[in-house]
Amino acid sequence: MVLSNTERKIIENSIRDIKDFPKPGIVFKDITTLLNNKEAYGVLMSHLYTRYKEYNLDYIAGIDARGFIFGAALAQMLNIGFVPIRKKGKLPYTTISEKYSLEYGIDEIEVHIDAFSEIPNAKVLMIDDLIATGGTANAAANLINQAGANCVESCFIIGLTFLDGIEKLKEKTDVYTLIEVE
């Protein structure tokens, strides 16, 4: 199940480009204008629901912070659990962590060690707003697998195809992007 051209246009037109944010040379894809547009947000969420209701997922894992917005909403629609993958130092219980490099910096993400433990070999969908170099998503996929679950697909609203993040991540998990930016 992929997006129709009409659905893609509605979502694409709702995303705003901010040049030179957070530093010169970066075109920041601003999804706040998707979220406050009820038509675009609705089209997006019902598409994700239609696609993923067939997957028999056990959890959605959302990446800090914009992955929480789509991931938590989708988990509720699918009637499954949501797991936050957070920036270092935010999760209160025992964590496992991974360092990674970002399009603009270096960071570290963590997940609770027991986040998926209720369901053995749980089927997990990872979600974030955007994949650039793939560093964040690659680290998140490692964390999901280290926590004893199975990352069956990663979903991104936007994929930057001029970087090789998507191709690298495909060695680890299936990748689904709704909007590709060349």
Ligand code: AMP
């Ligand atoms: P990366 O690890 O390089 O794939 O970067 C992905 C993460 O950084 C995601 O969590 C995005 O939200 C954020 N990010 C990277 N580049 C951009 C961009 N051009 N516009 C918006 N968010 C970005």
